[in-house]
Amino acid sequence: MPARYAAAVPERPPLRQRKRQRAREQIVEAAYALFAERGFGDVTVADIAERAEVGRTTFFRYFGDKQEVAFSDEQRIVERLTELHRALPPVDDLAGALAQIREVVVLLCGELAADGEHYRAHERLVRENPELRDRAARKFHLLCEVFRDNMLARGAPREVAVLAPQLALACYRAGQELSDGDPAALTGAVDSAFAQVSESFRSEVT
Amino acid sequence: MPARYAAAVPERPPLRQRKRQRAREQIVEAAYALFAERGFGDVTVADIAERAEVGRTTFFRYFGDKQEVAFSDEQRIVERLTELHRALPPVDDLAGALAQIREVVVLLCGELAADGEHYRAHERLVRENPELRDRAARKFHLLCEVFRDNMLARGAPREVAVLAPQLALACYRAGQELSDGDPAALTGAVDSAFAQVSESFRSEVT
DNA sequence: TTCTAAGTGGTACTGAGTACCATACCGAAC
């Protein structure tokens, strides 16, 4: 293929970038393998670097710390959720806002369950390591802030923009716990948690 | 006072225990002072130990890690909440369960606000340090588990026992965020978050 | 007074995370 056509082929990022991508994957793979073998606590960053065939220094260029490697595709997920949420029309009442986030979250649960093996490994890792549970919580709260800011930008009242994402998180966590780490059961459990919230209070007669 | 009356005076714990209590307080005080001066990240455990006039080793005998010292009275709070919650009659519907936790949490918010200065310092510390935010999240989730187990032990259905505490946590966090670290506003904000949840869905006409 | 268990502080270690440096290599421009 003549060189002047090269620019017309978008499906070939420069070598630099491909190498970076490759190194990243190697590190993640190495880390997950070692974590599965020995548990998070008994694996050192040096171990991971060695198996991934990179220097210890390089590990920290790709991941801010040891925990971060266990959340390798969290950023992708956040971006996906943000995008989905932004696509929906603005609302300014609590029930409506929650219904919207419900849609988005349930959709994503399905996607997560698609890569069931990875989901299972990740969940197990997080469930068994307090430090990773903490970090997972941070990720979730970051996500809440994204939803909140998105809603605020669309003129939702502050109380709603703050509360709705937190409630959604509660439903997700409950669903996650109730599904016991089974990716196939996740979507259903989460959706039913959302349903419970809406229905419980609607039918309440005081 | 003759020795044989000593046992009849309950208001005097043995010296050992008093010393322990004292050392603990010294460490907490030293830590909070240093954190306020230089920020959590720029204070080493050695610094804290030195100012508290104990050995570095001793610090770790009182607190499992550096973060823990920032949550010095968390255990007391958990015990208090547990006790309050246990005193209430069993319920097995979501709305009822949430109303119960609401009572308990709102009550405690009042108590927290009472020691306003400490609350402010603690909140600020946590808000400004991601590592402490993570740890705070862990504490909250531990608390959720306490509520959950308490409800399960009283025969509540699992979905309710799991979901209700998570929703309550959502309300608390929302209230906390909306009150902007002001202890005086905390109780009101949290209570109104709970109210929103109940009312939003009750009045919903689909 | 004596004995035991609890508490203390010191030393020495591992491992996470950072700063810095010299080297290697991609990619573009000549």
Added chain:
DNA sequence: GTTCGGTATGGTACTCAGTACCACTTAGAA
């Protein structure tokens, strides 16, 4: 193809959190 600039790499050396182990002190009971 050669050269050149910026980027990625891996190594060394450091700080600090956290742990294990030690000898020493001291509260409190016998």
